[in-house]
Amino acid sequence: EAGVAQSPRYKIIEKRQSVAFWCNPISGHATLYWYQQILGQGPKLLIQFQNNGVVDDSQLPKDRFSAERLKGVDSTLKIQPAKLEDSAVYLCASSLVARDRRRGDSPLHFGNGTRLTVT
Amino acid sequence: KQEVTQIPAALSVPEGENLVLNCSFTDSAIYNLQWFRQDPGKGLTSLLLIQSSQREQTSGRLNASLDKSSGRSTLYIAASQPGDSATYLCAARERAQKLVFGQGTRLTINP
Numbered sequence: 001e002a003g004v005a006q007s008p009r010y011k012i013i014e015k016r017q018s019v020a021f022w023c024n025p026i027s028g029h030a031t032l033y034w035y036q037q038i039l040g041q042g043p044k045l046l047i048q049f050q051n052n053g054v055v056d057d058s059q060l061p062k063d064r065f066s067a068e069r070l071k072g073v074d075s076t077l078k079i080q081p082a083k084l085e086d087s088a089v090y091l092c093a094s095s096l097v098a099r100d101r102r103r104g105d106s107p108l109h110f111g112n113g114t115r116l117t118v119t
Numbered sequence: 120k121q122e123v124t125q126i127p128a129a130l131s132v133p134e135g136e137n138l139v140l141n142c143s144f145t146d147s148a149i150y151n152l153q154w155f156r157q158d159p160g161k162g163l164t165s166l167l168l169i170q171s172s173q174r175e176q177t178s179g180r181l182n183a184s185l186d187k188s189s190g191r192s193t194l195y196i197a198a199s200q201p202g203d204s205a206t207y208l209c210a211a212r213e214r215a216q217k218l219v220f221g222q223g224t225r226l227t228i229n230p
Contacts, residue, residue, distance in 0.1 A: 004162070042123070042208055042220030043163070056217055091162055107153060108218060110162035
C-alpha cells in the first residue's frame with residue numbers, strides 16, 4: 001500500500017511569512033495527525049482529525065497555526081505568520097480507527113515530514 | 120498530564136551486542152505503548168505495539184515489554200547490527216488515540 005505522502009520536503013522562509021504543508025494519508029485511514037518535531041525532541045501532537053472533525057487541537061497555537069481536512073482525506077497545515085521557533089520537522093501520520101476495542105488500536109503510519117527553517 | 124522519558128539520550132555499542140532501551144511513563148492509564156524507529160531525515164517507522172493487556176511483543180530480533188504498574192517499557196535488540204543505528208522513540212497512547220512521545224534514544228552500532 002502507498003504510504004503517507006507529504007509535501008514539500010523542505011521549506012525555508014523568513015519570519016513573519018506564511019507557509020502551508022500538505023498531507024495525503026493512507027487510503028481508508030480515518031484518523032490523521034499533525035506533529036511538530038523540534039531537533040533533538042520527540043514529536044509533539046499539534047492536531048488530530050477523525051474523518052473531517054477535530055478530535056484534539058489543545059496544543060495547536062491557534063493564533064498562528066491552522067489546519068483543515070476537507071472531505072476527510074487530504075489535510076493542510078498553515079502557519080501565518082511564522083516565527084523563528086517554528087523551525088522544526090512537521091510530520092503527518094494516519095491510522096485506522098479501532099472499531100472493536102478487544103482488537104486494540106492500530107499503529108500510526110508516518111510520512112517523511114516537511115523540514116521547515118524560519119530565518 | 121502524561122510524561123514519557125527515555126534514558127539514555129544516546130547510546131553507542133559494538134556490533135553483535137544485545138542491548139536494552141528504556142522508556143518510562145508517568146500515568147499508567149494507557150491504551151498501548153508503541154516503539155518507533157526514526158532514521159535521519161525520515162519519518163517514524165512503527166516497530167512494535169503492545170496493547171495495555173499484553174506484557175510483551177516480539178518481531179525478529181526485537182522484543183518489547185510493558186509493565187504498566189511500574190510505568191516502564193523496554194525494547195530489547197538482540198545481536199545488534201550497524202543497520203540498527205537510528206533514533207528509537209517510545210510513545211504512550213492515551214484517551215482518544217492521543218500519542219505522547221519520549222524524546223528518543225539515538226543508537227549507534229559500531230562495526
